[in-house]
Amino acid sequence: MAARRQFLNDPETLVAQALEGFERSNSDIVRWNREPSFVVRADDDQRPRVAIVSGGGSGHEPLHTGFVGRGMLDAAVPGGIFASPSMIQVKAATDAVDRGLGVVHVVKNYTGDVINFGLARDLAIDEGLAVETVIVDDDLATDGSGDGPGRRGTAAVIAVEKICGAAAEAGADLARVVALGQQVAAGSRSLAIALTACTHPGAPGPSFELAEGEIEFGVGIHGERGIDRRAFAPARELAEMLVWPVAAALALERGERVIAIVNGLGSTHPLELSLMFTEAADLLDGSGVEVARSLVGSYVTSLDMAGCSITLVRATHELIELWDAPVCTPGLRW
Amino acid sequence: MADALDGDGVRAWVADFVAAFGAARVALDELDRRSGDGDFGTNLLPAVERAGRELAAAPAASVSELFTMLSTAFMHAGGTSGPLFGVWFREFARAAAGPGGLDREALAAAAVNGLAAVQRLGQAGVGHKTMVDAMSPATDALASAAGQSRGLRDDLVDAAVAAREGADATAGLIARRGRASYVGELSRGVPDPGAEAVAMFFEAASRSLAARSAAG
Numbered sequence: 389m390a391a392r393r394q395f396l397n398d399p400e401t402l403v404a405q406a407l408e409g410f411e412r413s414n415s416d417i418v419r420w421n422r423e424p425s426f427v428v429r430a431d432d433d434q435r436p437r438v439a440i441v442s443g444g445g446s447g448h449e450p451l452h453t454g455f456v457g458r459g460m461l462d463a464a465v466p467g468g469i470f471a472s473p474s475m476i477q478v479k480a481a482t483d484a485v486d487r488g489l490g491v492v493h494v495v496k497n498y499t500g501d502v503i504n505f506g507l508a509r510d511l512a513i514d515e516g517l518a519v520e521t522v523i524v525d526d527d528l529a530t531d532g533s534g535d536g537p538g539r540r541g542t543a544a545v546i547a548v549e550k551i552c553g554a555a556a557e558a559g560a561d562l563a564r565v566v567a568l569g570q571q572v573a574a575g576s577r578s579l580a581i582a583l584t585a586c587t588h589p590g591a592p593g594p595s596f597e598l599a600e601g602e603i604e605f606g607v608g609i610h611g612e613r614g615i616d617r618r619a620f621a622p623a624r625e626l627a628e629m630l631v632w633p634v635a636a637a638l639a640l641e642r643g644e645r646v647i648a649i650v651n652g653l654g655s656t657h658p659l660e661l662s663l664m665f666t667e668a669a670d671l672l673d674g675s676g677v678e679v680a681r682s683l684v685g686s687y688v689t690s691l692d693m694a695g696c697s698i699t700l701v702r703a704t705h706e707l708i709e710l711w712d713a714p715v716c717t718p719g720l721r722w
Numbered sequence: 723m724a725d726a727l728d729g730d731g732v733r734a735w736v737a738d739f740v741a742a743f744g745a746a747r748v749a750l751d752e753l754d755r756r757s758g759d760g761d762f763g764t765n766l767l768p769a770v771e772r773a774g775r776e777l778a779a780a781p782a783a784s785v786s787e788l789f790t791m792l793s794t795a796f797m798h799a800g801g802t803s804g805p806l807f808g809v810w811f812r813e814f815a816r817a818a819a820g821p822g823g824l825d826r827e828a829l830a831a832a833a834v835n836g837l838a839a840v841q842r843l844g845q846a847g848v849g850h851k852t853m854v855d856a857m858s859p860a861t862d863a864l865a866s867a868a869g870q871s872r873g874l875r876d877d878l879v880d881a882a883v884a885a886r887e888g889a890d891a892t893a894g895l896i897a898r899r900g901r902a903s904y905v906g907e908l909s910r911g912v913p914d915p916g917a918e919a920v921a922m923f924f925e926a927a928s929r930s931l932a933a934r935s936a937a938g
Contacts, residue, residue: 399764467800471765474800499900500802503843507797507805529904536903537845588760595760610759613905 392587392594392655392692399590403446403468410453414718417457424474426465426481427453438556438565439463439485442494442549443478444501445470447586448609451545451688454719460553461494461717469589469691470610472500478508482519490518490562494548494569496541497525518562522569524548526576526699528637529606529615540608543651543688543699544576547711550720554713568710575702577637578649579606579630582695583620586611586654589691605629609653609690623660627667630698635677638702642676647711649699652686656694661685664696672700681711687719725874726825727818732788733777734934739926740774743767746922750915757909758901762803766919769799769807785824789815802900803916806844806853810836826877830868833861833881850898851909853916855891859884860924875931882924889917 396402407427411420419430426443442452443465452464462485467473482491491512495505502523509519526544530536552569560568582604585594588611595611598604603626606615618629640646650665652658665684672679680703688697701707715721727735743750743766750763773795777788789811797808817832818824824832837857846852863884867877890913897909900916 468765469761470759471761471801472804474798475805476798477800498802499844500800500805503802503805504800506843536898537900540904591755591760595755608904610901612759612901613908615906 424477424480428463436487439491443473447691450719455717457717459715472504475504475507493521520566524573526578528577528579542578547701548572551710554710577634578699580697582607584694586691586693624667631671640677645678645680645703647681647701647703648679650684651697653693653695654689655692726823734930735927738930743770753915756912762915765801769796786815786818809839826868830864833864837861846899851892851895851914852899853920856885856888856917856920859888878927882928885921885924889921892917
């Protein structure tokens with residue numbers, strides 16, 4: 389299979405050149421600190437409040453830089469393609485946004501992110517800051533093996549960042565913001581399938597090959613293989629493959645409410661994502677689970693992978709209010 | 723003359739490693755692509771090259787200062803292996819700060835403490851198919867060699883052989899840590915690039931010391 393053609397000058401400069409364009413096209417909302425590299429709000433009112441910092445490898449845009457702005461993140465720290473940012477970047481971003489009321493690190497559960505955010509947190513605490521971490525580990529495909537790195541963090545991170553950001557904006561203290569983040573993370577599960585693999589910038593071919601009638605089940609967001617090869621099928625059957633295991637893992641019961649996220653992995657058309665949402669919502673309706681809120685679009689991508697993930701977040705009245713609170717970021721606003 | 727590495731020795735060691743890593747970058751990416759996400763060499767190369775430039779530009783730095791520069795360069799790399807190599811090299815800097823410099827005992831202590839720091843941070847054990855699988859046998863070799871009446875160069879030759887055997891043996895393992903652990907059985911048959919880099923680091927030591935003693 390030939391690699392998809394990409395807009396590219398040089399893989400080495402791709403992330404920096406993209407960040408430059410991102411800043412210039414969103415200059416009313418974000419500012420990019422070049423060295424060390426992190427993105428902060430341009431219109432920061434400096435009101436005392438808990439600050440929210442997230443980050444991770446690049447190649448998942450609009451995550452995380454696209455979620456910097458009022459009502460969501462104070463800073464996002466971008467690493468190289470699919471590689472954690474350094475502890476030096478994370479520490480600098482943490483220092484830049486701390487207002488004396490504490491900083492929450494929202495970290496997707498990958499060894500590199502956990503290490504670099506952890507080293508930065510330890511250093512910041514040594515210097516007198518209050519820093520707490522919320523680990524996001526929603527990916528059901530990596531559940532089960534007790535002796536491993538644990539479940540990966542995927543699209544549930546949007547809900548954690550949105551709800552923590554809204555709580556911080558409303559004046560919640562550090563402990564409360566952390567507790568809400570942990571509640572959302574614990575109540576979220578996701579599952580994804582790929583229709584085609586992604587191609588690293590400048591790589592000669594995709595990260596894996598799929599035969600004509602195959603899909604990759606249980607993929608993460610770094611182009612790696614999933615946990616199973618399954619037969620390609622109509623959207624309804626693919627939606628069932630994702631929705632039922634997620635609903636079962638959360639032990640959702642009739643009458644419960646969820647925030648449902650149908651997330652494109654990079655190259656899947658909005659029309660297809662809306663179709664997948666129709667199918668997912670029908671399945672949930674039929675089982676008596678109420679889709680209280682939803683988000684459909686490509687928010688946590690895996691470069692140019694075609695496919696989608698479905699995330700369900702167990703919702704309470706309080707979480708829905710925080711989800712509904714105003715947000716103004718390049719990637720999400722209402 | 724005390725049997726300890728001097729600044730020139732460390733600079734030659736690191737220069738050899740920089741050259742070897744640069745030459746292996748594509749191969750390291752390919753190992754990573756077959757079991758992870760294919761960026762191991764590309765992500766670390768800037769740190770390795772930065773370390774090479776900074777060490778070469780610091781002719782007056784002590785052995786401990788040189789290893790601190792190496793550590794900081796890797797801390798700037800991000801990713802998973804960057805900070806792990808960063809804390810590993812930090813223990814070499816600490817051990818070399820003692821009165822005997824980086825002598826045989828200090829080198830063994832550096833390896834022991836470095837391995838412990840990497841395992842604590844990365845939560846990886848022997849057999850998990852990570853850099854630990856090369857660091858651990860090299861550490862054992864240095865620790866047992868330090869008690870024998872030979873020399874620093876022989877110790878590092880032993881460490882290089884042990885690290886290489888450890889790295890090669892990772893091909894037969896299923897990854898339990900790191901990105902490769904998500905693909906399970908698919909990771910078998912491919913050596914771990916982190917272990918490979920550790921083997922390259924000790925091989926660079928053994929090679930550069932041999933070259934220096936041949937020249938001197």
